Amino acid sequence: MFGFGIAGAIGTVVVLGLVAVGRAGGGGGGGGWCVPFEVVGATGELWTIGVVGSQNQSDGPDITDANALGLQADADMTNGGSFGRAVSTYSLGTGDLFGYSNFGSAQADATKGPSAFARSDVLGTWHLQTTASVPQRVRLMWQLEAAGIASIQWTLRHAGASQLTLVAEDSLSVYITPETRTGATTVMIPAGQFQLFVVGTVQANSGFTNPDEGMYRLDWYALCIAPADVDGSGDVDGGDVAAVLAAWGPVPAFTAADLNQDLAVDGMDLTAVLAEW
Numbered sequence: 001m002f003g004f005g006i007a008g009a010i011g012t013v014v015v016l017g018l019v020a021v022g023r024a025g026g027g028g029g030g031g032g033w034c035v036p037f038e039v040v041g042a043t044g045e046l047w048t049i050g051v052v053g054s055q056n057q058s059d060g061p062d063i064t065d066a067n068a069l070g071l072q073a074d075a076d077m078t079n080g081g082s083f084g085r086a087v088s089t090y091s092l093g094t095g096d097l098f099g100y101s102n103f104g105s106a107q108a109d110a111t112k113g114p115s116a117f118a119r120s121d122v123l124g125t126w127h128l129q130t131t132a133s134v135p136q137r138v139r140l141m142w143q144l145e146a147a148g149i150a151s152i153q154w155t156l157r158h159a160g161a162s163q164l165t166l167v168a169e170d171s172l173s174v175y176i177t178p179e180t181r182t183g184a185t186t187v188m189i190p191a192g193q194f195q196l197f198v199v200g201t202v203q204a205n206s207g208f209t210n211p212d213e214g215m216y217r218l219d220w221y222a223l224c225i226a227p228a229d230v231d232g233s234g235d236v237d238g239g240d241v242a243a244v245l246a247a248w249g250p251v252p253a254f255t256a257a258d259l260n261q262d263l264a265v266d267g268m269d270l271t272a273v274l275a276e277w
């Protein structure tokens with residue numbers, strides 16, 4: 001399932017003399033440090049257009065609008081002999097780790113008629129709450145895929161008292177040529193609320209030179225790791241001490257070496273790393 005090395009990134013973490021995590025083996029109740037987020041709300045739209053034009057395009061679009069996120073939006077129609085199909089769906093998992101997955105596709109089959117068009121979109125914000133009341137280190141991992149005429153983007157922001165602050169983001173847009181993009185980052189985040197924003201679109205058109213099918217997909221995961229594992233290597237060792245020393249002084253929010261998130265990397269952070277060696 002995790003084709004981009006989650007298990008390898010986690011490995012086994014030893015803290016305070018206890019074997020704390022053995023996620024790759026899957027046994028013993030699993031868990032890791034925590035599941036970083038829980039969903040406290042969602043707003044947005046998930047909708048599709050499956051249009052099927054007649055020869056003279058006199059048939060207008062047929063829109064399926066599923067405002068209640070969590071429902072699958074699906075349009076599948078034939079009209080005037082043409083055929084278009086679009087679908088967008090998403091799922092959330094909060095078992096061993098927090099996961100979000102979104103898929104959209106569009107097909108327009110010219111063999112069944114002229115000028116078929118289909119489109120699928122997602123525009124949503126998921127409101128997340130950290131499950132811990134103290135700063136925690138979170139490993140973010142994602143994979144983006146797109147083909148045809150498609151784009152997909154995610155953005156994670158911290159909801160501060162007066163503003164939203166970017167934590168991490170990535171996007172992928174393609175024209176015809178399929179692409180896959182994977183990424184990972186380790187961030188130290190304060191307790192509180194966050195927003196996961198996702199926007200994606202895909203379309204297909206059989207009446208022109210555009211491809212008659214397309215897709216986008218986003219798989220996004222977040223999990224807690226050892227707070228002192230500054231570089232996300234799976235161990236707390238000299239590499240983490242070096243990372244703390246390299247970042248010494250005032251730092252911006254979410255800096256990996258700022259364990260207590262007081263916007264400074266100093267002796268308190270170094271002490272915290274040494275305590276979890």
Ligand SMILES: [Ca+2]
Nearest residue numbers: 229231233235
């Ligand atoms: Ca480390």
Ligand SMILES: [Ca+2]
Nearest residue numbers: 258260262264
């Ligand atoms: Ca600090």
